[in-house]
Amino acid sequence: MSKIICSAAIRGAHKIVGTAEAKCEAALKKWGPVQELGFPNTTYYLPIIYGILGIPVKTLGDAKGVLDKCKELLPAQVSDNVWLPYLAPALEAGMATFFAEEIVEAIRYLEEPNCYTQGENPLPDNIWLGAADDVIMRKRGVEFVDGTAPGFAAILGAAPTSEIAAKIAIELQEKNLYVFMCADHEGKTMSEQLVEAGVQIGWPTRLVSFGPSYTATVFAMGFATRAAMSFGGVKPGDFAANLHYNKDRIFAFAMPLGTVIDEWYANAAGAINWGFPTIADTPIPEILPTGICTYEHVVSNIPHDQIVARAIEVRGLKVTISKVDIPMSYGPAFEGERIRKDDLYFECGGGRTLGVELTVSKDMSEVEDGKIEMVGPDLDQIKEGAKLPFAMLIEVAGRQMQPDFEPILERQVHHLVNYVQGIMHIGQRNIMWIRVGKAAVEKGLLLKHLGKVMHAKYHQDFGNIIDKVQIKIYTDEERVKEILEMAKKVYRQRDKRVEGMTDETEETYYSCTLCQSFAPSHVCIITPERTGMCGAYNWLDCKVSFEINPTGPNQPIEKGECIDPAMGQWKGITDFVFKASRQKIEQVSAYSLMNFPMTACGCFECVATILPMCNGIMVVSRDFMGMTPCGMKFTTLAGMVGGGNQTPGFLGVSKHYICSRKFLIAEGGLKRVVWLPKMLKEEIAERIKPICEEMGIPNFPEMIADDTIGTTEEEILPFLEEKGHPALTMDPLM
Amino acid sequence: MxxxxxxxxxxxxxxxxxxxxxxxxxxxxxxxxxxxxxxxxxxxxxxxxxxxxxxxxAPPVRTVVIGTGERAVKLGGETVLFRHEKRFENPPAFTLLLSDKMDEAEISAKLTKFKDTTYERVGIVLQPAMVAVKGECKDTSGFMALVENVCNNTDAGLVLMNEDVDALSRAVKSCSNRKPLIYAATRKNAETLGNLAKELSCPLAVKGNSLEELAEISEKLIKMGLKDLVLDSGARTAGKSMEDQIIIRRSALMKKFKPFGFPTIVFPCEMTDNPMKEAMIACQMIVKYGSIIILSEMKGHSIFPLLLASMNIFTDPQRPMAVEQKIYEIGATDENSPVLITGNFSLTYFIVSGEVDASHVPSYLLIKDTEGLSVLTAWAAGKFGADTIAPFVKKCGIEEKVKHRKLVIPGYLATISGELEEELPDWQILIGPREASHLPAYLKQWNA
Amino acid sequence: MAVEIPKVAYAGKIKEIPLGREGNTITVGGESCYPFHLFEGAMPHPPKIAMEVYDRAPEDWPDTALEPFADVAGDPAAWARKCIDTYGAEMIALQLASTDPNAENIPADEAAAITKKVSDAVDVPLIVFGTSNVDKDTEVLKAVCEACEGKNLIIGPLSEGNYRAIGATAIGYKHTVMASTPIDINLAKQLNILLGNLNVPDDKIIIDPTTGALGYGLEYCYSVMERIRMAALVQEDERLQFPILANLAKEVWKIKEVKLSETEAPLLGDQKKRGILMEAMTAQCVLLAGADILVMRHPEAINLVKESIQDLMIRGEG
CATH class of the missing domain: 1.10.15.40 (Electron transport complex subunit B, putative Fe-S cluster)
Incomplete structure (x- = not known):
């Protein structure tokens, strides 16, 4: 904590409390202690005092009592020879400041009943609105709760010019924030500057001119304090709950424009109690994280053209974009559209030209949200039928972003781009392929618009993990080549990372209960080496899914103590499954077919089952329609094992899991596999190669029977014997 | 199990x-x-x-068969308390009560109604299952004649009821080849009726005045070697029946309590004089474990909803019901009517056809076999993709029925529109709404 | 012979939710056992029936359903009064059908004015339904909340798409919300978690897990309700321990089988009685699955269900 700030804040607080005392004394002399005191039309009395202390100030006498408490709260002035003022005294000084200021403002209402207008809009002769009454409070407060207004900027002072004031105000408006204005800087106020600049102020435009003095800050803080009581169910006097509510839910911050005087410091210190940081345009000392606000507490010397963006970042406010602003329709209805040769205007990638798309994460400071860069010709500069190289580099930054999420975000490009009417997108990474139709180009669609799409949709769909998105699109061959080289490097790293992830290296696995709607007791356990049996969800997907939707079907599970490493049983997993299956499944193994196998939902990619005569395991995939050696077709098997039941000897598995080193290791792993449909065998042949080599049987795939060899156990057994299949000599399965 | x-x-x-x-x-x-x-x-x-x-x-609730041949009725065989845990196995047998106190005209009218009452839904025949013949008169000849009359008139399963053990025995013997349910062994006559049932291999109902008495008689009969029993706890109010039925089913399933491991028989007809209320109590019994539900009448307006309810509750939750793959014409269609396609999950069909009906826009609804899966699930399982829809559209005969070539696909399947247009080059693929409830608005602005 | 009753060990309890304005509330919920399992737990507040009122004269109702309200259709306040005065309604459910963008699409403030009028005309708890159009419902229900401050309406449906906006407004004006999800226990739970995160108080949440009519998907809704209740009572799933609402009338009365006359379908019997039983039996099934509030239409169907509830609330001797 900066000593300069602390001492200034405490100094300011002393001044303000002193002023309040003097005013109170004078008022008491004039009206006596039973004189009613308060803000108009509210049942929350002086809301900060009521909310924090639980004291309903109804009279001047009550106010006097509160001021006495203020003096107790006020820490001693910081002297030059004390070097360690803590944050706490400054925060207490800030609290005392607000209590005193509320009393000052209440006395102002008493002395000059018409000092503020009563209503939502300024009057021709008086632009100052004063405290929000309960009607305004409820109507506007709702917007703070439902997210239409995420928070407010409390601006003290004035910008250097009216134009800058207007720019800042409009930028804040665009982020749906309320702007609460008070105090002057060298005789100028932001409210007056806005009027000068022709900007309409008042509650309806969210530009609220509270009052000309810094003491009007309490109208903003009082608003926040009442929101917690009115919408958060916080009881008056429960200050901890009130402050937490505000920190977690009201995205507010203070923005002093101009010289920060002691009194402002005092107010800023007070606001930190609510978790509201200060973002200043002047070079005052900074306070970096200490744990009360979400991130930094005071950042300073921010140029006016960056101040809003910086404030939003420091307060941890999420950007919301409701519409994808492009000249074409946008939505899932266009996902399946085809662009045929005759309709084709432009294409790239798909083996026709170089094409690549890449999403990477960056430091917060390296990404400018919403920036879209286009290098090389766009659609309006090329002829029909043209082909160009293409690279789209999406750079994202976020306080919750992790490099692990990159591939998942990147995978979204496919359907997000496909949602654009008139565009067809196929593939991903450097095998992507885009076609743009003539009609789309006629309507003015540009490649640059894809940047807008990605910016808007990333914010919409992944707002929880992303704070900033910028997009660079290249059709210039040299640059595309550069990006492609970079992408290849990234892909290699990613692939390595995924390969390097094992069930041992991670302590947290994920659940998937998406299918419980039709399989009530089904719980899929997804580990790095065991993807969901549907094949659609791997461990990373689940991790992201949880970040995005913390109450959703993918929950993290601490695997806990290992009960049996070969079976794949852990204490944490067992407990979780018991609960999530609503007490139906008492034990589950991640790696076993025979002992407490995982339940099956119904949407598994493949089913594994035993072939008793061959002492082995067969796996059949959904796309194989024929009879299998176990005597059941896929559909029959699916009917037998689905519905959330644990069926020893039968298990839903994904294709990916067949190729995992953890595949049914309780039964001996891949070595047990004696039969696969030919198409499945061919599909996974490449992927199981390394495992076969590790097993010391590089030609193992040749030993696995398939439907061309036979579809009964009797037919395939001689084949297995001839090949010397290892399963025949393994321990009996049953 | x-x-x-x-x-x-x-x-x-x-x-x-x-x-x-x-x-x-x-x-x-x-x-x-x-x-x-x-x-x-x-x-x-x-x-x-x-x-x-x-x-x-063996299931904890024994499967008991009443009657023979095509109209044999399977009861019990239940393994769960709640249908979502697996499924309810055998839907209740709605049974018409005829008494020897009724006059001939009433009996004949009721019997005719009973025989006529049959509905088909999703390829399943819904009908009342059995006739209960009750002897209440001192003179047993009327009872015997009624049993004969019913036997001659219907192949349906029979429940024979008489407190007079002799009359009951004679009646049972007269039609034992029909495997009627003998109603009912009580504390007094358990041995006689037990032996009769054993001798004739007929199922036997057991009636107690309380659950305790019921258990006692049931146990006795089991010891005598009887296997096919049906339980009546004697409850004759809705509340008490509910309680007894739950306790019987739970005892069988959770405690493996053998004396209660059988289907049950319940009597809404004895619980009220109001036929509407009787139907409501019967509905309760469908949900909460009644196996034979005795009703005083079979009117379309009450038996139809009861059969529907029973079909709903006894649907296998893991095996969606499917409707037949074909063109369904809704309203007075002509060559300009819209053509829509969806899967053959019965619920999809009912909801979509209902909304199309409500739109008052006559339309062709193509139902493609998706093995009873809903649209998205079927698509994901490869049963409702362009490659399978196209051949169906070509072969189903819709091209002869309409002049235009516009096909409306479910909004959730927008993603296959391109592929489908390639497979069906003559057709324009239109993307319909995602929710069936938006179909009326959609169809109203549809132009050929 | 002694019969040991195998009892279920209930670990949870449904929350008790007071509905309606202060001083005149009806409480729902509070169960500590499965529906009507009175031999092993308590149902302190028997399920309640809300009678439907429409904001306009219905066009597509069969005469058999419209007949009891023919004299008040088109005047929602009078309709609501008739439900209370003539048919003894315990609650009113106002269906703002004409706000549907696919129908008349009346503006939000008009809908709010209608609601205000109805709410001023009745003293029983008032449920207000939008049309399940995420955006329009947001506008309409927000306006309704504001116009009817202090009445503790039950408003809905709130879905994943609009729970924030409507939920926040409901908090501000102190109304109860109906969390609506499409036939899925996990989605139901998730929406309740989200409402909790938004700070909607626990005594202001009702679950609407979606209801289908007899013959039209009832079994799915039945099982979801049953599962929600099991999770709440036996598996201590705290976020599912809320009363359940079944908005069933509008589902039942739109199906073909209630619209066919006896002449058209002789095997289906009397059209009026059939419609009444279709509605009453749909209600009977969801009651047994765990519904606490039934939204119903036909007075005779309602009477049948009321009697049913009474009968099931008596354990009796025989």
């Missing part, structure tokens, strides 16, 4: 002889485990193994 397929498999001969109708012993074991096959289908099982497996795999 409780034996897994693998555990059963271990006891089987492992010959893969196929005589049971499935290719392998493993497949047979799985069918046994899921209750889809009978042990007797395997010719090579020793009696010991049969007994062991039979014991272990």
């Amino acid at each position: 409780g034996l897994s397929g693998i555990e059963i498999f271990k006891k089987l001969p492992k010959t893969n002889c196929g005589k049971c109708g499935v290719p392998t012993c493993l497949a047979f074991a799985m069918k046994l485990a899921t209750g889809k096959a009978e042990l007797d289908a395997c010719p090579d099982l020793s009696e010991d193994v049969k007994e062991e497996l039979g014991e272990a795999s």
Whole structure:
């Protein structure tokens, strides 16, 4: 904590409390202690005092009592020879400041009943609105709760010019924030500057001119304090709950424009109690994280053209974009559209030209949200039928972003781009392929618009993990080549990372209960080496899914103590499954077919089952329609094992899991596999190669029977014997 | 229950002889485990193994059959308390009560109504299952004549009711080949009726004045060697019946309490004089465990909703019901009517056809076989993609029925529109709403 | 012979929710056992029936359903009064059908004015339904909340798409919300979690897990309700321990089988009685699955269900 700030804040607080005392004394002399005191039309009395202390100030006498408490709260002035003022005294000084200021403002209402207008809009002769009454409070407060207004900027002072004031105000408006204005800087106020600049102020435009003095800050803080009581169910006097509510839910911050005087410091210190940081345009000392606000507490010397963006970042406010602003329709209805040769205007990638798309994460400071860069010709500069190289580099930054999420975000490009009417997108990474139709180009669609799409949709769909998105699109061959080289490097790293992830290296696995709607007791356990049996969800997907939707079907599970490493049983997993299956499944193994196998939902990619005569395991995939050696077709098997039941000897598995080193290791792993449909065998042949080599049987795939060899156990057994299949000599399965 | 397929498999001969109708012993074991096959289908099982497996795999509520031939009624066989846990097995038998106190005209009218009452829904025939003949007059000749009359008039299952044991015995003997349910063994006559039922191999109802008495008589009959019993706890109010039915089912399932391991018989007809209320009580009994539900009348307006309710509750939650693949014409369609396509999950069909109906826009609804899966699930399972829709559209005959070539697909399937246009080059693919409830608005602005 | 009653060990309890304005509330919920399992737990507040009122004269109702209200259709306040005065309604459910963008699409403030009029005309708890159009319902229900401050309406449906906006307004004006999800226990639970995160108080949430009519998907709704109740009572799933509402009348009365006359379908019997039983039996099934509030239409169907509830609330001797 900066000593300069602390001492200034405490100094300011002393001044303000002193002023309040003097005013109170004078008022008491004039009206006596039973004189009613308060803000108009509210049942929350002086809301900060009521909310924090639980004291309903109804009279001047009550106010006097509160001021006495203020003096107790006020820490001693910081002297030059004390070097360690803590944050706490400054925060207490800030609290005392607000209590005193509320009393000052209440006395102002008493002395000059018409000092503020009563209503939502300024009057021709008086632009100052004063405290929000309960009607305004409820109507506007709702917007703070439902997210239409995420928070407010409390601006003290004035910008250097009216134009800058207007720019800042409009930028804040665009982020749906309320702007609460008070105090002057060298005789100028932001409210007056806005009027000068022709900007309409008042509650309806969210530009609220509270009052000309810094003491009007309490109208903003009082608003926040009442929101917690009115919408958060916080009881008056429960200050901890009130402050937490505000920190977690009201995205507010203070923005002093101009010289920060002691009194402002005092107010800023007070606001930190609510978790509201200060973002200043002047070079005052900074306070970096200490744990009360979400991130930094005071950042300073921010140029006016960056101040809003910086404030939003420091307060941890999420950007919301409701519409994808492009000249074409946008939505899932266009996902399946085809662009045929005759309709084709432009294409790239798909083996026709170089094409690549890449999403990477960056430091917060390296990404400018919403920036879209286009290098090389766009659609309006090329002829029909043209082909160009293409690279789209999406750079994202976020306080919750992790490099692990990159591939998942990147995978979204496919359907997000496909949602654009008139565009067809196929593939991903450097095998992507885009076609743009003539009609789309006629309507003015540009490649640059894809940047807008990605910016808007990333914010919409992944707002929880992303704070900033910028997009660079290249059709210039040299640059595309550069990006492609970079992408290849990234892909290699990613692939390595995924390969390097094992069930041992991670302590947290994920659940998937998406299918419980039709399989009530089904719980899929997804580990790095065991993807969901549907094949659609791997461990990373689940991790992201949880970040995005913390109450959703993918929950993290601490695997806990290992009960049996070969079976794949852990204490944490067992407990979780018991609960999530609503007490139906008492034990589950991640790696076993025979002992407490995982339940099956119904949407598994493949089913594994035993072939008793061959002492082995067969796996059949959904796309194989024929009879299998176990005597059941896929559909029959699916009917037998689905519905959330644990069926020893039968298990839903994904294709990916067949190729995992953890595949049914309780039964001996891949070595047990004696039969696969030919198409499945061919599909996974490449992927199981390394495992076969590790097993010391590089030609193992040749030993696995398939439907061309036979579809009964009797037919395939001689084949297995001839090949010397290892399963025949393994321990009996049953 | 409780034996897994693998555990059963271990006891089987492992010959893969196929005589049971499935290719392998493993497949047979799985069918046994899921209750889809009978042990007797395997010719090579020793009696010991049969007994062991039979014991272990028999459902806790015995399956009792009343009647013979096509109209034989299967009851019980239940394994769960809540349908979502697996499924309810055998829907209740709605049974018409006829008494020897009724005059001939009433009896004949009721019997005719009983025989006429039959509905078809999603390919399933819904109808009342049995007739209960009750003797209440001192003179037993009327009762005997009524039993004969009913036997001659219908093949449906029979429940014979008479407090006069002699009359009851005579009646049962007169039609024992029809396997009627004998109603009912009480504390007084349990031995006589028990022996009669045993002798004639007919199922026997047991009536107690309380659950305790019911258990006592039931146990006695089990000891006498009777296997096919049906339970009546004597409750004649809605509240008490509810309680008794739950306790009976729970005792059988949770405690394996043998005396209660049988289907039940309930009497809404004796609980009220108001036919509407009687139907409501019957509805309660469908949900909460009544197996034979005795009704005083079979009017379309009450039996139809009851049959629907019973069909709903006894649908297998894991096996969606499907409707037939074909063109459904809704309203007075012509060559300009819209053409819509969706899957054959029965609920999809009912909801979509209902909304199309409500739109008052005559339309062709193409229902494609998706094995009873809903649109998105079917698509994900590869049963409702462009490659399978296209051949169906071409072959189903819709091209002869309409002049235009516009096909409306469900909004959720927008993603296949391109592919489908390639497969069906003559057709324009339109993307319909995602929710059926928006169909009326959509169809109203539809132009050929 | 002694019969040991196998009892279920209930670990949870449904929350008690007071509905309606202060001083004149009706409480629902509070169960500590499965529906009507009175031999092993308590149902302190028997299920309640809300009678439907429409904001306009219905066009597509069969005469058999419209007949009891023919004299008041088109005047929602009078309709509501008739439900209370003539048919003894315990609650009113106002269906703001004409706000549907696919129908008349009346503006939010008009709908709010209608609601205000109805709410001023009745003293029983008032449920207000939008049309399940996420955006329009947001506008309409927000306006309704504001216009009827202090009445503790039950408003809905709140879905994943609009729970924030409507929920926040409901908090501000102190109304009860109906969390609506499409036939899925996990979605129901998730929406309740989200409402909790928004700070909607626990005594202001009702679950609407979606209801289908007899023959039209009832079994799905039945099982979801049953599962929600099981999770709440036996598996201590705290976020499912809320009363359940079944908005069933509008589902039943739109199906073909209640619209066919006896002449058209002789096997289906008397059209009026059939419609009444279709509605009453749909209600009977969801009652047994765990519904606490039934939204119903036909007075005779309602009477049948009321009697049913009474009968099931008596354990009796025989």
